[in-house]
Amino acid sequence: MNTVHGRHAWLLMSLVGIVGLSGSSSADETTREPRTESSSPVWQEKAVEYAQIMSRVKWTPVVEGMPKRAGFFEKGTEYTGIPYSSVKAEGRYIGFDIFLKTFLAAVENPQSVLYTENLSGKVTNAECYYGAVCSSYTSYALQCGNWYVSRLHGPPFRDGISLVEPQSAQFAKAGDLIYTPPSTPSGGSHIELVTGITKNRDGKVTHVRVEDSWPQTTREINRSANKFNSHIAARGRELYRITNLDAWRENNKAESFLFPNYDDDSATPVINRVLLLDRGDWVAYHKGQPVKFNVIDKDALGVKSLVIKRGDTVVEEINHPGKGVIERSFETCADYTAHCVMQDGSLSEACEFSVCDLDFSMPAEQVSKRKPWEIKFSAVNMKVIIVYLKNETNGYDEHNVFVSEQDQQNGKIVIPADLIQDAGKVQVWLIGENRYGRLKKRQDIVVND
Known part of the structure; x- marks a missing residue:
C-alpha cells in the first residue's frame, strides 16, 4: 500500500x-x-x-x-x-x-x-x-x-x-x-x-x-x-x-x-547513465515480451559486461556488449535487475524491472446485460486489482469493478446484472499491479439486452 x-x-x-x-x-x-x-x-x-x-x-x-x-x-x-x-x-x-x-x-x-x-x-x-x-x-x-x-x-x-x-x-x-x-x-x-x-x-x-x-x-x-x-x-x-x-x-x-x-x-x-530499458526503468513487462537493454554509456567509461539477474541469481552475463541494444525475453515471472560492469571494475546503477503473466477469459462472445456473468483470471508476479468496462456505444457507460481478496482467491469475478446500461460492444480491461507498475490486457465482448 x-x-x-x-x-x-x-x-x-x-x-x-x-x-x-x-x-x-x-x-x-x-x-x-x-x-x-x-x-x-x-x-x-x-x-x-x-x-x-x-x-x-x-x-x-x-x-x-x-x-x-x-x-x-x-x-x-x-x-x-x-x-x-x-x-x-x-x-x-x-x-x-x-x-x-x-x-x-x-x-x-x-x-x-x-x-x-x-x-x-x-x-x-x-x-x-x-x-x-x-x-x-x-x-x-x-x-x-x-x-x-x-x-x-x-x-x-x-x-x-x-x-x-x-x-x-x-x-x-x-x-x-x-x-x-x-x-x-x-x-x-x-x-x-x-x-x-x-x-x-x-x-x-x-x-x-x-x-x-x-x-x-x-x-x-x-x-x-x-x-x-x-x-x-x-x-x-x-x-x-x-x-x-x-x-x-x-x-x-x-x-x-x-x-x-x-x-x-x-x-x-537518479537516471541510469550507462544502461536503460526500452520502457525506461522501474517497469513491468508481460511474460515473453521482449526486453531491450540499451547500453548507452553516456560518460564513455567503457563497459566490460552486462549482467542480468533474477533476484540474486545471474541469468546471463554478456561480455563486451559494446554500445547499443541487446534484446532478451523472459519466460520466468519474477523481479529482475540489470547492470553493467565497467572497465575499471566498478558497477553501474542497476535497472529494475519485473516479468509478469496476466490473463483472463470470458464465458462467451456474447452475454446478456440482464444477467450476471463471470470473468476468470490468472496472474503471476502481479495482483489483479480492477476490471474496467468501457461501452463503445455509450461514453457514460464505463465502470471500475474492483477485485476483492475473495475474488483473487477464487480466480474469478462476477460482473453484476444491469451494470452495463446499453447493449453493444464492451471493452473489458483486466488491470494488475505490482511494485513496478501496472499491466493491462483487453478483450471485447458483445452485451445484449
Whole structure:
C-alpha cells in the first residue's frame, strides 16, 4: 500500500506560491496580489500538490521522433508537464500505470518506446506511448486508484459533489473542478482543476488559476476574475466542488493500491547513465515480451559486461556488449535487475524491472446485460486489482469493478446484472499491479439486452 504523505524539497521549491502565483509562461494573465487563499482542507491542498507533480516536471527529448499532436516533440527543447496522449489499453498512463520516474528514464533513452512507438492511427486521441489526458490528470490529483473519465466526475454519476453556487470566481476554491460537456452526443468532454485563488487586501478574488492536461503537455492559465467568469459561462461549463472526497471516490482510493505512488513521483530520480530499458526503468513487462537493454554509456567509461539477474541469481552475463541494444525475453515471472560492469571494475546503477503473466477469459462472445456473468483470471508476479468496462456505444457507460481478496482467491469475478446500461460492444480491461507498475490486457465482448 502506498503512502500519500510527505513533501520533498525539490517539489516544495517548485510549488512556491502554490495558491497565489501563476509562475507559468502559458498563463494569459499573471499577478502578484497581496493575499492568497490558504485555508483549504488537507485533501484539497494535496490535490493541488499532486496535480503539480505532473504539471511542473521538466524534461528534454534526447532525439527526434517522440510523437505529439500533429507532429513531434523537438530534440533538445525543454518541455514542462507530462505529454498528452489517450493511451488507453495499448500504452501506459503516467502516474497510474508507471511511475513518473519511469517516463523520465524513457526520455533519456534514444531507443525507448517514447521514440520508437507511435499510437497515432492505432488508438483514438493518442500519440505518445506514455502520457495522460484530462481525466487521468485530475483523477491522479484527487487521489483515485484508477481514473474516472471526465463526464463521470460530477452528478448524477458521483456522490459527494455539487455545483458551486453562485457560479462565480468569488466563490471558487482550490480543488474545484470545471466540467465542459461534449458538444455532440459522441463528442469529447473535458475536465479542469482549480489550483489557485488570489485575493486582494479586501478579500475579493482577483484571479483564479486553472490547470489541466491538454495537447501537447499540461496547461496552466491564471485568469482574472472576469475572464474566469466568462470561461465557466461558455460552452455549457459547470463549476463543481467535491464536498466529501471519500463519497466521491467510493472504493477507488489511491491509498488502497500501490499506484499512484505520490512519494516516488515527487522524489527526484537518479537516471541510469550507462544502461536503460526500452520502457525506461522501474517497469513491468508481460511474460515473453521482449526486453531491450540499451547500453548507452553516456560518460564513455567503457563497459566490460552486462549482467542480468533474477533476484540474486545471474541469468546471463554478456561480455563486451559494446554500445547499443541487446534484446532478451523472459519466460520466468519474477523481479529482475540489470547492470553493467565497467572497465575499471566498478558497477553501474542497476535497472529494475519485473516479468509478469496476466490473463483472463470470458464465458462467451456474447452475454446478456440482464444477467450476471463471470470473468476468470490468472496472474503471476502481479495482483489483479480492477476490471474496467468501457461501452463503445455509450461514453457514460464505463465502470471500475474492483477485485476483492475473495475474488483473487477464487480466480474469478462476477460482473453484476444491469451494470452495463446499453447493449453493444464492451471493452473489458483486466488491470494488475505490482511494485513496478501496472499491466493491462483487453478483450471485447458483445452485451445484449
